[in-house]
Amino acid sequence: MKYSALKGVHDIFPPDIYTWHKIEGVAKDIFSASGFQELRTPIIESTDIFVRSIGETTDIVEKEMYTFTDKGGRRITLRPEGTAPVVRCYVENHLYNLPSPQKFFYSGPMFRYERPQAGRFRQFFQIGAESFGAGDPKIDAEILSMLKLFFERLGLEGLNFEVNSIGCEKCRPDYRNALRDFFAGRIDRLCPDCKRRYEKNPLRILDCKVDTCIELKEGAPHVTDFLCGECREHFDAFVSLLKLLNIPHAINPNMVRGLDYYTRTTFEVTCQNLGSQNAVAAGGRYDKLVEDFGGPPTPAIGFAIGMERLVTLVKSCSIDGIPAPAVFIAAIGAPGEREGLRIADQLRKKAVWVELGYAGNSLKSQLRRADRLSSKHVLIIGDDEIKSGRLKWKRLSDGSQGEIAISEVYDFFE
Ligand code: HAM
Numbered sequence: 001m002k003y004s005a006l007k008g009v010h011d012i013f014p015p016d017i018y019t020w021h022k023i024e025g026v027a028k029d030i031f032s033a034s035g036f037q038e039l040r041t042p043i044i045e046s047t048d049i050f051v052r053s054i055g056e057t058t059d060i061v062e063k064e065m066y067t068f069t070d071k072g073g074r075r076i077t078l079r080p081e082g083t084a085p086v087v088r089c090y091v092e093n094h095l096y097n098l099p100s101p102q103k104f105f106y107s108g109p110m111f112r113y114e115r116p117q118a119g120r121f122r123q124f125f126q127i128g129a130e131s132f133g134a135g136d137p138k139i140d141a142e143i144l145s146m147l148k149l150f151f152e153r154l155g156l157e158g159l160n161f162e163v164n165s166i167g168c169e170k171c172r173p174d175y176r177n178a179l180r181d182f183f184a185g186r187i188d189r190l191c192p193d194c195k196r197r198y199e200k201n202p203l204r205i206l207d208c209k210v211d212t213c214i215e216l217k218e219g220a221p222h223v224t225d226f227l228c229g230e231c232r233e234h235f236d237a238f239v240s241l242l243k244l245l246n247i248p249h250a251i252n253p254n255m256v257r258g259l260d261y262y263t264r265t266t267f268e269v270t271c272q273n274l275g276s277q278n279a280v281a282a283g284g285r286y287d288k289l290v291e292d293f294g295g296p297p298t299p300a301i302g303f304a305i306g307m308e309r310l311v312t313l314v315k316s317c318s319i320d321g322i323p324a325p326a327v328f329i330a331a332i333g334a335p336g337e338r339e340g341l342r343i344a345d346q347l348r349k350k351a352v353w354v355e356l357g358y359a360g361n362s363l364k365s366q367l368r369r370a371d372r373l374s375s376k377h378v379l380i381i382g383d384d385e386i387k388s389g390r391l392k393w394k395r396l397s398d399g400s401q402g403e404i405a406i407s408e409v410y411d412f413f414e
Pocket of ligand 1: 080081082083111112114119120121122123124125126128129279280281282283285289301302303304305306307308309346
């Protein structure tokens, strides 16, 4: 019987894992410099948390959640995104009692039962960040600036920042009505999901991925034309701060996002090189969600980056070397193997990457392996070397070689 990974999930192994490490390291540095601290939440949560926040009529909740009943009869969901769990944690642990804004970042796997294709998986990873307690558009601009710096540090170019405001609960009813009026004459041609959404949540029709619905939404009213005075002021201030910080951006009045919890600012970072799944990061404000979860009124904003898409971009433009052993110790005979093992043990104590040859392999095959691993140096150790107390070393990159006392090996390699 042959086993294979499930559809839409994937293993991550060398050399790709080094790109993952690099991205995670840059994220930690850049996000920490803006005061975001790491938070780890569980991968499983009560299903209600997602239904309530992401919204009953969204694709994620209607079609994509991995939900099951556990042995205690609880409805449990593998998290499809990271914001709702962070909000749950913030409210449950009364983190709103700490000075605001409270800022967190997280990374880990998310699960959505989507149709797999390039850049779209059923298990995918996100790095996300969430800020609680500041409604000021300044923080919206700070977050976009942090994202821009993050992508720059990874050497990425050609990214587009698209921004929009989708208003608040005051402006939303008028916009919903305008959408219903617009789609009234087209209901018959909408997909069955959107027919339902027409009554319950017509905004979701704008996010539908069915071809006919995409055509039918052509010319639909823009949410930005329905913003109340305060939302308009907030959006204008945000956009002027983007200019101040030199963040090139486009206002995309069609961007409504696929999750219901957003209010006011929304944004996406896209890249043409990614093909049809071109959003590498996305986010926005969710000023009502903390209250919905039973906390005090707390404006909040955040984003999530799709790791697999980002890894593709970073790999396409970086020429980073793959890590390789600093030393390969080839041994001849049992005493040589014992001494080689002792030296490796010493060097590994100072985190030098050492590889060893193993019993039964000829010197030739050990050296071939050293070469395949792109080892930086090779040491050869046998009876003669042990007797003289001196080792031969060779640097594989330029072929240079020399001798060194066994007692000095520890200091020779960094
Ligand atoms: P989202 O737009 O659903 O937002 O996902 C954010 C990013 O995750 C996407 O732009 C994409 O790069 C990646 N992504 C989403 N689904 C998949 C998939 N099936 N396969 C591969 N990558 C995927 C959120 O998740 C919000 N929680 C973002 C947020 C945080 N808003 C406020 N705070």
